[in-house]
Amino acid sequence: MIDIKAHKEQVEEAVAFLQSRLPVLPEILIQLGTGLGNLVEAMESSISIPYEEIPGFPHSTVTSHAGxxxxxxxxxxxxxxxxxxxxxxxxxxxxxxGFPIRVLSLLGVQTAIITNASGGLNTTWSAGTIMTLKDHINQLPDNPLRGPNIDAWGPRFPDLSEPYDPALRKLARKAARKLAFSDVTEGTYICIPGxxxxxxxxxxxxxxxxxDAVGMSSVPEIITALHGGLRVLGLSVVANVNDPDDFIPILLEDIVEAANQAEPKLQKMILEIVQEL
Known part of the structure; x- marks a missing residue:
């Protein structure tokens, strides 16, 4: 059985810690995935806190994630x-x-932009395509809401009939048109365990x-955000596209490199979207 009391105490400790450290509480949350960590350079009056300093935060073990x-x-x-x-x-x-998302939702964040790098399943796409998530399939053998529910945080059975906010998806399409990005599309993302x-x-x-695209992340964070009442926009950089009838070996280094190449375009889109919020 999940120790929900200990989890609640950890979350509340992290919230109190950040309330004491942050001069201004955030309204918008942006989570950056593999090879997509440089958006922080566009931040003004920023404070950076390593995950290791925040009570209860897990520690990232993946080299392409700064933490x-x-x-x-x-x-x-x-x-x-x-x-x-x-x-x-x-x-x-x-x-x-989903722990960091829960903490930030309790700090007052209202909108979450979740990004990742994925593998393309739609063979009409090419590497570098940016996919706005319109739906997802969760193939993880776990759910961030499994165990006792804390009613003050969200409903026991949150509705996911429209997980990705229509207004935010419209803003993403508008940003792509304004920036003349022709390789921005919508699709369904599937999360596998890896x-x-x-x-x-x-x-x-x-x-x-x-x-349309597959990855190993994002869905637990998205479910946590939706449970907490946040509006969610999902953006996925398609790092490679593989045809199962003509399969090419997939290397992590190639995925990171493709994400790095697409990152400036994704940054421009996110800045445009945030400006319009």
Whole structure:
């Protein structure tokens, strides 16, 4: 049984710690995924706090995730950037993966922009495509809401009939048009446990299920945000596209490199979206 009392105390301790450290509480949360950590350079009047200093925060073990909470002003709005995330495959529970989102939701964040790098399943796309999430499929054998519910944080059975806020998705499309980005699209994201990458047969199966892109992150954080009443926008950089009938080996180094190349475009989109919020 999950020790919900201890979890609640950890969350409240982290909230109190950040309330004492942050001069301005954030209204917008941006979580940056693999190869997408440089948006913090656009922050003004920022303060950076390593995850290790925040009570209860897990520690990132993935080298491409810096592991800092950066708070300040972005496009004139008070924002918090999670520079790196945690994953189920690192050994954390889905509840632990969603811990930072829970803490920030209780600090007063109202909007969450969750980003990641993914593998493309839609063979009409190419590496570097930015996918706005319109739906997702959760294949993790865990849920961040499993165990006793804390009613003050959200409902026992949150509705996910429209997980990604229509107004935010519209803003993303508007930003793409304004920036003349032709390779921005919408699709369905599927989250798998990892850390092993997909076989050709698994890739074929995921495509048949209706997924356009696959990754190993984001869904626990998104469910936690939705449970806490946040509006959510999901943005995924498609780092590679694999045809199961002509499969090419997938290397993490290639995924990080592709995400790095697409990062400036994603940053421009996020800045445009934040400015319009």
């Amino acid at each position: 800092n909470l950066v708070c300040g002003t972005l496009a004139g709005k008070p924002c918090a950037i999670l520079q790196g995330r945690f994953h189920y495959y690192e050994g954390y529970s889905a509840r632990e993966v 850390p092993s990458l997909e076989t050709p047969a698994e890739t074929r199966m995921l495509r048949q299920w209706g997924a």
